[in-house]
């Protein structure tokens with residue numbers, strides 16, 4: 001429950017965030033993120049769009065049936081089928097919400113929906129009535145609200161509140177608004193919708209002009225009570241407002257924002273890492289709050305200032321967002337009990353079999369790496385448990401490379417339980433590995449991007465490789481981690497191929513996926 005002074009944090013990482021090209025997640029991955037979002041203190045988790053696919057439906061249902069404190073929202077178009085499907089997915093949640101939407105701008109109504117404003121108004125009301133027959137927790141969004149006629153917006157909002165909507169969302173769907181203008185629109189709607197006191201006013205901003213956070217903060221200042229955000233700002237096109245930026249703005253500037261949130265800020269950084277790890281979407285180093293450089297000081301004058309008093313150049317303490325430099329907790333002499341207790345603290349509940357799998361990988365890693373940090377364990381769980389039902393898995397890799405030999409890779413894979421192996425050459429060791437994996441799997445994906453970075457610090461850090469693959473118009477990201485960067489590259493490629501397989505069987509065809 002939130003107080004009047006508390007901003008309701010509605011996280012849509014699993015819905016709008018998943019609309020980022022290539023970010024599709026499988027059910028265990030979504031459940032893992034949802035569990036972490038609940039620990040983070042998010043009030044409402046938009047778990048997905050159940051009518052989009054069987055996979056989305058099942059994932060929303062699993063999240064609804066697992067989580068205890070957060071409200072679980074299902075997004076539905078304003079029609080009977082979507083709402084019925086959405087309700088089936090969330091009805092067993094401790095706190096279910098139906099979120100239905102329809103566009104209200106002239107452009108969207110005329111060209112996309114091909115409906116008159118009167119028809120849109122009627123469909124919005126009918127849909128909200130249907131949703132309200134299932135639950136008293138109904139959100140209505142006026143898609144493209146920021147480009148809609150304000151008078152029409154107020155008319156629609158008044159009617160859907162009368163029909164039973166308890167949250168009214170005014171999205172800046174295409175990231176077109178400017179803070180001052182958005183703030184004026186929020187005030188206008190609050191003053192000209194007679195029954196607005198019966199609903200919570202929400203905002204949902206996109207980052208097409210880089211203004212999503214600025215618009216969200218302007219809306220809070222104007223009176224919005226709920227903000228729709230994603231971790232790391234991922235989302236459709238240029239993304240959504242990022243949770244961490246809004247929460248830390250309120251936290252850091254209490255003199256400007258009297259409002260609070262229920263977010264445990266010390267869980268922001270681990271959540272950001274988890275989302276990046278699972279979606280494969282890297283956090284740019286200069287990203288606010290969670291970027292690798294957000295607390296790094298390069299210039300001498302800055303370093304001097306920080307040494308004398310960190311507040312000279314740091315407006316928040318790294319610990320506030322859960323960034324701790326000394327997170328060494330486990331090493332090669334640790335046993336299953338210590339590992340399991342730590343894993344439980346991180347929010348996982350592994351079966352005995354899963355723990356054994358992770359333990360084996362942990363020992364293997366501890367032999368190669370002195371200090372095992374949370375990021376390392378997260379990567380092991382991600383690869384050993386969340387992605388265990390994959391088509392392709394790596395069994396063995398051996399690479400010969402150097403400045404006097406022709407790079408050659410020998411690889412053994414398991415394809416749906418069947419072992420296959422082979423060897424081939426390439427222009428470099430990674431090219432050789434990718435050539436043989438592509439040959440063994442019979443896949444023809446194009447490698448669009450390859451990036452490599454260190455997961456933790458030190459020369460024994462795990463290498464983290466991210467690839468972007470495209471096959472038959474479908475784009476998928478793959479991620480792999482290992483102290484050996486060639487193995488990490490192979491794992492990333494195989495993970496990308498598995499995601500392509502997943503997307504082929506759970507098609508979500510979106511133009512920007514191409």
Ligand SMILES: CC(=O)SCCNC(=O)CCNC(=O)[C@H](O)C(C)(C)COP(=O)(O)OP(=O)(O)OC[C@H]1O[C@@H](n2cnc3c(N)ncnc32)[C@H](O)[C@@H]1OP(=O)(O)O
Nearest residue numbers: 049051052053077078079101102103112113143173236508
């Ligand atoms: C701003 C946002 O982020 S909105 C959410 C975006 N998310 C998604 O689209 C989720 C993934 N989408 C999908 O899986 C598919 O689009 C589906 C399953 C939902 C629908 O697929 P299809 O039935 O093949 O329809 P398609 O996507 O081609 O077209 C959308 C249809 O919904 C209609 N529509 C769009 N928005 C709405 C709405 N809010 N309420 C009612 N109808 C709508 C369109 O007018 C179009 O109708 P038409 O078929 O009569 O022309």
Ligand SMILES: CC(C)C(=O)C(=O)O
Nearest residue numbers: 101141143144171173
């Ligand atoms: C469905 C709505 C809230 C949306 O995602 C948007 O308008 O961007």
